[in-house]
Structures are given as structure tokens and as C-alpha cells.
Amino acid sequence: MKFSFSTSGESHGPGEVTLVHGVPAGLDLLAEDVNRDLARRQQGYGRGGRQKIETDKIEFLGGVRHGYTLGAPIAMLVRNKDYAKWEHKMNPAPVDDPPEDITLPRPGHADLAGMQKYATGDLRNILERSSARETVARVAAGGVARKLLSEFGIRVNSAVYRIGNVAMDKIEAARGVRISDESEVRCPDPETTERMKSEIDDARYARDALGGSFVVVAEGCPPGLGSYVDWRDKLDARLAAAVMSVNAIKGVEVGIGFDVARHRSSEVQDEILLGEDGALTRASNRLGGLEGGMTNGEPVVISAAMKPISTIAKQLRTVDLAKGEAAMGFKERADSCAVPAAAVIAEAMVAVVLAEAFLDKFGQDNLVDIRAAYDAYIERISKIASGSAV
Numbered sequence: 001m002k003f004s005f006s007t008s009g010e011s012h013g014p015g016e017v018t019l020v021h022g023v024p025a026g027l028d029l030l031a032e033d034v035n036r037d038l039a040r041r042q043q044g045y046g047r048g049g050r051q052k053i054e055t056d057k058i059e060f061l062g063g064v065r066h067g068y069t070l071g072a073p074i075a076m077l078v079r080n081k082d083y084a085k086w087e088h089k090m091n092p093a094p095v096d097d098p099p100e101d102i103t104l105p106r107p108g109h110a111d112l113a114g115m116q117k118y119a120t121g122d123l124r125n126i127l128e129r130s131s132a133r134e135t136v137a138r139v140a141a142g143g144v145a146r147k148l149l150s151e152f153g154i155r156v157n158s159a160v161y162r163i164g165n166v167a168m169d170k171i172e173a174a175r176g177v178r179i180s181d182e183s184e185v186r187c188p189d190p191e192t193t194e195r196m197k198s199e200i201d202d203a204r205y206a207r208d209a210l211g212g213s214f215v216v217v218a219e220g221c222p223p224g225l226g227s228y229v230d231w232r233d234k235l236d237a238r239l240a241a242a243v244m245s246v247n248a249i250k251g252v253e254v255g256i257g258f259d260v261a262r263h264r265s266s267e268v269q270d271e272i273l274l275g276e277d278g279a280l281t282r283a284s285n286r287l288g289g290l291e292g293g294m295t296n297g298e299p300v301v302i303s304a305a306m307k308p309i310s311t312i313a314k315q316l317r318t319v320d321l322a323k324g325e326a327a328m329g330f331k332e333r334a335d336s337c338a339v340p341a342a343a344v345i346a347e348a349m350v351a352v353v354l355a356e357a358f359l360d361k362f363g364q365d366n367l368v369d370i371r372a373a374y375d376a377y378i379e380r381i382s383k384i385a386s387g388s389a390v
């Protein structure tokens with residue numbers, strides 16, 4: 001089976017479950033490899049009270065033995081500590097005195113269309129699954145993908161370059177992805193970090209919330225992941241869809257992104273040069289390491305815009321579906337800015353897509369064969385500039 005994952009779990013239910021398929025046998029994998037990213041997801045200036053309650057950690061339920069993978073599906077569980085307080089409201093078993101329905105759909109959420117689509121009068125049935133709590137399970141899958149990629153020198157990092165009206169240059173931010181963990185907002189520039197924090201404080205004071213933009217950079221990808229042959233295989237499209245699937249992401253760009261429309265061709269394409277060592281190199285990386293739906297050996301650069309959190313203290317207008325009358329939105333505990341966390345989640349989605357494409361290219365079953373295929377490929381393409389591509 002191809003590398004892929006699915007998740008199960010409600011925000012205040014017993015836990016979040018991830019099932020990862022297609023992980024080759026023989027990959028060293030410890031719970032710490034995954035927990036590190038879960039902790040990074042929980043950080044960020046502007047998060048709400050939920051992050052103080054949870055300390056997300058996985059338990060492996062299958063697919064891993066004595067610290068290495070077996071080639072079987074990997075199941076991981078993150079228990080929701082908050083469930084202790086929600087046992088009555090979220091119990092999988094029927095309860096004698098069910099809680100009252102919530103009937104005030106929040107603008108900007110899955111609430112209204114979800115209630116229509118899934119035929120329920122209680123929007124808790126919708127919000128529990130559509131909540132970004134589900135992304136814990138995605139980050140767990142991303143942790144497995146990253147571990148696999150790291151075996152071949154591929155690293156995925158991110159940086160936040162805009163929160164509300166405070167921004168730094170995207171390219172500069174992309175250069176700083178390795179140090180962004182040091183910033184409370186994942187911004188590599190200390191001065192911009194402070195201004196972003198004040199921007200978040202101002203929004204919170206105004207009982208409002210803020211969105212922003214971030215960039216994800218994957219370094220070390222070999223050329224040729226993805227393909228131009230079939231539209232479904234195009235890696236830029238797969239990466240964009242995966243990042244766009246993260247809650248509240250409203251736009252995704254590759255490389256310089258929408259700026260390609262403003263420039264002449266000579267200012268957009270990345271010229272191919274012959275380095276002194278005879279290796280091929282590029283004069284620039286404006287196209288974000290992707291040409292023709294494939295990696296080209298340059299860092300893969302994907303950026304995205306996140307909309308502001310919809311659940312805000314300054315309530316927005318809605319309609320009470322039980323009474324059929326105008327009302328103000330219902331309040332649920334919320335973040336005032338989750339852009340830094342969204343960047344970590346997007347890293348996970350990028351890692352998953354890259355792992356899938358990597359295994360498509362080099363094999364599925366075990367690390368020994370995959371490594372041999374990878375080494376042979378790198379050896380072969382290293383000779384391409386001397387006329388022996390095949």
C-alpha cells in the first residue's frame with residue numbers, strides 16, 4: 001500500500017488516532033521522534049487555554065517493535081486529557097440526560113453546512129470533528145514521514161513571515177526556517193517577532209483574532225520526486241492540496257507564487273549552471289524547487305495564508321436554528337492566533353506528500369532496498385552533465 005494516513009477522533013473525545021500505511025520495514029522510530037513535533041504544534045504566542053491542558057504525546061498501538069518499523073500499518077494514539085471533563089458530553093455510549101443541542105452556527109466554520117449535510121440539530125456533532133484538534137493526528141503522521149525523509153537527508157522546516165499587518169520578506173523568512181523554533185511566533189527575525197506579538201495582543205484586546213502567512217521549506221529532496229506524466233502525480237498540485245487541507249488555510253503558493261504573474265520570464269525561470277565541480281546547479285530558486293510537477297533538486301518552497309480564527313470574543317451575527325431567530329454566535333474556547341501552529345501542521349502535510357513521492361520512486365518494502373535504489377539513482381544522475389544520463 002502507498003504511504004498514506006487517516007485519522008479518527010473528536011476534539012473533546014477520548015483521543016486522536018492516526019493510522020499510517022505504507023511505512024517501510026526497518027526504519028528506526030521512537031515515540032520521541034513524533035512527540036517533538038507534537039510539542040512544536042502546541043507552541044505559539046496567541047494560543048488559547050486548550051494548549052495549557054494538553055501535553056500531547058503518542059502511544060504506538062501497532063507497527064513498531066523494539067524501536068523500528070515492521071512494514072505493517074502504524075497506529076498511534078494521543079489521549080485528550082480534556083476528555084476527563086467532557087466524559088458526559090462526549091461519551092461514545094448513550095447517556096441518560098443528554099446535553100442541550102447547540103444551535104448557533106458560527107460564521108467561518110463547518111457548523112452550518114455540516115448540520116445541513118449530516119442531518120443534525122446539534123452543532124457539537126460537527127464542530128468536534130471539524131476542530132483543528134484533528135491536526136494533532138496529522139502531525140503524528142508527519143513525524144513518521146519526517147523520520148523516513150531524514151534518513152535520506154531531507155529536512156522540512158517552516159517560518160512565519162506575516163501576522164496581520166506585520167510582515168517580513170518571505171524569501172528572508174525562508175532562509176531562516178532553521179532558527180524559527182527559537183521565536184514564539186516562528187518568525188526568524190527577532191524584531192519582527194516582537195512586533196507580531198504586539199499585533200496579536202492588540203487583536204486580543206479588541207476581542208478579535210488574526211491570520212497570517214508562513215513558508216515551508218524542504219531541503220535535500222533529490223530531483224524527480226513526483227511526475228509530469230499524469231496530472232494526479234504532479235507534486236506541486238499534491239503539495240498545494242495537502243497544505244490547503246489544513247484548517248483555515250485559504251491560499252497556497254509555490255516559490256515566488258503569485259508574483260510570477262508580475263515579472264518577465266527572464267526574472268522568473270531559474271537558469272541551469274555548471275558548477276566548478278561539474279555538478280549542475282541553479283542561479284536562483286524562484287520556482288520553489290518544482291518544475292513540471294517534479295522536484296528539481298533545489299529546496300522545495302511552499303507558502304500559505306491562514307485566515308483569522310473564526311471563534312472570537314467579539315461575537316458575530318448568526319441565526320438560532322432552534323428558535324428561527326437572529327442571534328449572536330456561540331462562544332467556545334479559542335485561540336487568538338494559530339499561525340505558528342498552522343506552519344508546523346503544514347510541515348507535516350508537506351513531509352507526508354514528500355514521503356509518499358519518495359517511496360513511489362524508490363520502493364516501499366524495506367529501508368535496505370530503498371537505500372540501494374536511492375544510492376544507485378543519485379550515482380546515475382550525478383553523471384548527467386557529462387553526457388551519461390542513462
Ligand SMILES: Cc1cc2nc3c(=O)[nH]c(=O)nc-3n(C[C@H](O)[C@H](O)[C@H](O)COP(=O)(O)O)c2cc1C
Nearest residue numbers: 109110130132247248309310311334335338341342
Ligand atoms: C492550529 C489551528 C488552530 C485553530 N484554532 C481555532 C480556534 O481556536 N477557534 C476557531 O474558531 N478556529 C480555529 N482554527 C480554525 C478552524 O479550525 C477552521 O477555520 C474551521 O475548521 C473552518 O475551516 P476552514 O477555515 O478551512 O473553512 C484553528 C486552525 C488551526 C490550523
